[in-house]
Amino acid sequence: MNKIISNFLYIGSGIGLTLKLTFGGVFIGVVGGILLSILRYNGIGRSLINAIVSVLRGTPLLLQLSFVYFIAPDVIGVRLDLLSAGILAFGINSSAYIAEIVRAGIESLPRGQFEAAQTLGISRFYMWKDIILPQVITNIFPAMVNEVIALLKETVLIAMIGGLDIMRRSQTIAAEQYEYFQPLCMAGIYYYGLVRLIESIGKKIEQRRTLC
Numbered sequence: 001m002n003k004i005i006s007n008f009l010y011i012g013s014g015i016g017l018t019l020k021l022t023f024g025g026v027f028i029g030v031v032g033g034i035l036l037s038i039l040r041y042n043g044i045g046r047s048l049i050n051a052i053v054s055v056l057r058g059t060p061l062l063l064q065l066s067f068v069y070f071i072a073p074d075v076i077g078v079r080l081d082l083l084s085a086g087i088l089a090f091g092i093n094s095s096a097y098i099a100e101i102v103r104a105g106i107e108s109l110p111r112g113q114f115e116a117a118q119t120l121g122i123s124r125f126y127m128w129k130d131i132i133l134p135q136v137i138t139n140i141f142p143a144m145v146n147e148v149i150a151l152l153k154e155t156v157l158i159a160m161i162g163g164l165d166i167m168r169r170s171q172t173i174a175a176e177q178y179e180y181f182q183p184l185c186m187a188g189i190y191y192y193g194l195v196r197l198i199e200s201i202g203k204k205i206e207q208r209r210t211l212c
Contacts, residue, residue, distance in 0.1 A: 004182070007173050011186045014166040018194070021086045021155040021165070026148050028091025033098025038128060040099070041106055049099075056096035062157050065089040069161050086158045094151055101143045105136035138209060145202035149195050166190050 040049045056064070069085040072078075080088065109132065117127040137144075159168035170187035174180040 007177075007183060008186050010173065011166055011169045011183060012190060014164055014169045015190060015194070017083070017158070017163060017165045018152070018155050020083060021090055021158055021163075022148065022152045024083075024087035025090030025094050025151050025155075028087065029094025029098045029147070029151070030144075032091065032095030033102055034133070036095060036099040037102035037106060040103065042124075053096045053099055056093055057100075061089070061093050061154055062160060064093055065157055065161065068092075082158070082161060082163050085161075086155070086163060090151055090155065093154075094147065097147055097150075098144070101140050101147065102136060104143075105140040106132065108139055109135055141206055141209070142202070145198065148202075149198055152194060152198065153191065 036049050040046050068089040072080065113131060117131055155165060156167040158165050166187050170183040173183040
């Protein structure tokens with residue numbers, strides 16, 4: 001029993017890295033995705049943005065992570081630590097998906113809102129900040145929660161470059177004790193619990209927004 005508890009706690013100590021990668025990546029993804037969507041909607045670098053989004057969505061995340069961690073230092077001359085490389089890679093990848101989510105949200109709004117803002121002389125900055133984006137975020141909120149969950153599960157890829165997240169720790173125990181079923185089940189429990197927690201928080205936020 002002590003061994004089981006010890007294994008469970010050891011695997012659980014990887015939650016910190018998993019959450020840092022998830023929410024760090026989501027932050028970069030949201031900022032990048034919104035920026036790409038606004039630029040593309042306004043026709044600024046549309047072809048280039050479409051190409052970037054296509055490449056990011058069309059290549060494996062593990063490949064992108066490997067590029068950032070192993071190749072970027074040779075290109076920019078700066079060696080990123082594992083956490084920074086992971087957050088950057090997950091964030092860049094997420095920005096492509098969030099850009100598409102935001103694009104759909106923008107296109108769902110009546111065109112008349114943009115025309116009315118221009119007629120009233122509202123600057124583009126305040127139009128997007130106070131009129132368009134609040135509505136878009138409300139419309140796409142469920143999709144954004146799904147993106148957070150998807151990114152959480154994708155963080156297991158950090159184990160491929162040595163990150164001691166939940167998955168990597170379960171693999172370590174499995175290799176040391178020659179027992180895969182128990183540690184992998186424990187990892188599954190942690191991931192499932194985190195997913196359910198994010199879903200619960202998302203639903204509560206959505207309910208409060210609806211009441212307001």
